[in-house]
Amino acid sequence: MSFGKIQTIRKACPLCGGKIVVSALYQISYNYTVTKSGKLSKKYSVSSPGSMEVSIAACENAPDKCSAAWDADQFYIDEKDRFVDMRYGGKDDE
Numbered sequence: 682m683s684f685g686k687i688q689t690i691r692k693a694c695p696l697c698g699g700k701i702v703v704s705a706l707y708q709i710s711y712n713y714t715v716t717k718s719g720k721l722s723k724k725y726s727v728s729s730p731g732s733m734e735v736s737i738a739a740c741e742n743a744p745d746k747c748s749a750a751w752d753a754d755q756f757y758i759d760e761k762d763r764f765v766d767m768r769y770g771g772k773d774d775e
């Protein structure tokens with residue numbers, strides 16, 4: 682008996698059949714310096730580590746018409762760029 686999460690490859694939303702939208706969230710910093718006058722500079726530099734911090738996903742119809750959504754630990758993209766659902770486990774789309 683396994684308690685592992687069920688992993689299901691999805692091509693569409695398991696609840697309504699809509700498209701699944703994966704959002705890759707990047708961390709970007711806007712860096713302001715405090716000037717000699719003591720005020721925050723209007724200039725800033727942007728630093729971006731460039732690495733992907735986290736991805737989330739949701740149905741294209743969410744949240745209005747559909748409640749399907751995945752947190753970072755509830756799905757992943759496999760080596761073939763397929764969406765693997767670990768939340769709404771069950772039957773495959775195939």
Ligand SMILES: [Zn+2]
Pocket residue numbers: 694695696697698699740741742743747748749
């Ligand atoms: Zn949906």
